[in-house]
Amino acid sequence: MPGSVRFAADLIGVFRMLTERLNEQDVIAAIQNPAAQVGDRSSSIRINRLTATPAGPKVxxxxxxxxxxxxxxEIDQLEPQVAAALARSLFELLDGENPTRIEHLWQKLFRAHxxxxxxxFMVHTIAGIDMALWDIAGKLWNTPVYRLLGGPARDRIRVYPSATATKPGAGPGEWSANPGDxxxxxxYIQGERNRVGADGMVIFDAHCALPPPFLIQLAAALNPTDVNFIEEVAVPGNIEVFKRLKAAIRIPLATGERDRTIWEFIPYLQERCLDIIQPDCAHTGGITQMKKIATLAEAYxxxxxxxxxxxxxGVSASLHASAAVPFFVIHExxxxxxxxxLIRKNWTVDKEGYASLPQGPGLGVEIDEKVLxxxxxxxxxxxWPTRGRLRDGSIADY
Structure with a gap:
């Protein structure tokens, strides 16, 4: 049929035009993996090596x-040798893949086991890989990662350091909740409030170390100090504990550093037992998951x-995700x-405690491999945290 011949001829012409614009490697990549073909330089880029280097407690x-x-x-908060070995084993799933297919590769790694x-172990390791993939994508397209996430929602990012740790330990038990404790x-906390003034932030980190009855009593006593929020109020796993604390405490409650992936944050939000969530980019699956968690929380x-x-x-990766999130308080x-x-970064922290937006392509950091x-x-x-013991000889969290 003449129409069919013309249609075929048109297809041949289109194909010829495309092949003139793409090099041979692009064409092969498109045939092997059509989903990876996006018509620009990224179509032929492929992962060909992964190195995982333990250095101190990090990988x-x-x-x-x-x-x-x-x-x-960066892989964080795992035994370094184990985490490095796991990362190397996952290279088999990444070898030959297009690194810009970040969501696809995240799902491939997460669902592999x-x-x-x-x-x-799995999610923290995926987080380090995910950061590296976003770094590649930003460098490939010569733009900061936060622009790939929708652009900056703020001009700078408020940050805070953690201060001095303190605990009572004077009563008949470590957490006796007696008046002296x-x-x-x-x-101590009133002293911090006086130091930073009414415009500063004072955050009390319970670090999952205080039993709920003690925390409830302590929070009531802390009300006059205007603590901005209490962090890590309980060990994850029993949502009823968080509901009990939320019902009894007037100070805003926060948690999230020990939770991983979007699925573990759902109960907190559905049960309305947290006022602030604290995902950790290196714990919860990287930039990919952190952005999803923030979007889920925004709906609540x-x-x-x-x-x-x-x-x-890792801080730089987290700052990129934070820059692109509308509902944000402060960053550790x-x-x-x-x-x-070890690291050259292109962002700074000003005297007011705000980090500038990371500049340059990718994550905006350079690693000195000789120092590494x-x-x-x-x-x-x-x-090991469990080296601590209570007075009766039992194991303490801290």
Whole structure:
């Protein structure tokens, strides 16, 4: 039929035009993986190497591509040698893949071990890989990651350091809630409020270490100090505990650093037992999951105050996600965690306590691999939290 011949001829013409614009590698990539073909330089980029380097308590993930573009990510809060081995084992699922298909690769990694889906080792490791993939995507398209997430929702990001830890320990039991214990807490926190003034923020981190009855009594005594919120009010796992605390405490409550992926945040929001959620980019599955969690929380009018105890590599990843989130309070940041000379970043913190938006393509950080190699040679001894003991000899969380 003449119409059919003409239609075929038109297709041939279109195909010829496309092949003139694409190099041979692009065409092969498009045939092998049509979903990866987006008609620009990203169509032929492929992952060809993954390196996981333990250095102190952290693991630094480097993903390389056939285009010479590399991405960096950080694995946190795991035994480093185990985390590095797990990251290397996952390379088999990444080899030859287009690194810009970030959602696809996240799902591929997460679902690969369907019988043990989730959990800290898998999700923290995926988080480091996810950061590196976003870093590659930003470098490929020469733009900061937060622009790939929808652009900045703010001009700068408020940050805070954690201050001095304190605990009562003077009564008949470690958490006896006797008047002396409570007064020591109140005096310390009132001193911090006086120091920062009414415009500053005072956050009390219970760190899941206080039994609910004690926390309820303590929170009542803290009301006059105008604490902005109480962090980590209980160990995750029993939503009824959070509901009880929310019903009894007037101060805003927050948690989230020990929760992983969007699914673990759903009960808090559905039961309305938190005022602020605190996802950690390195704990909850990387930038991909952190953005989803923030969007879910936004639907419940709950802002985020990200937890973060990484080096400035992980901090940068978290800042990119935070920059693109509309409902936001404040971001945790410990500058002293980053080993000297390891990371060059292009964001700063001003005198008012605000971080500038990261600049440059990708995450906006550079890793000195010579410094990293030297750090990797140093022996690392984990500091297990359960070394603590109560007066009766039983194991303490802290």
């Amino acid at each position: 630094f993930v480097k993903i390389e591509t056939n285009h010479g573009i590399t991405g960096w990510g 369907r019988n043990v889906r989730g959990g800290p 409570i007064q020591r807490f109140v005096t 009018h709950v802002p985020i105050a990200p937890h973060c105890v990484t080096t400035e590599l 940041y410990y500058p002293q965690i980053t080993p000297q000379g 190699a030297e750090l990797a040679k140093r022996p690392h001894r984990p500091e």
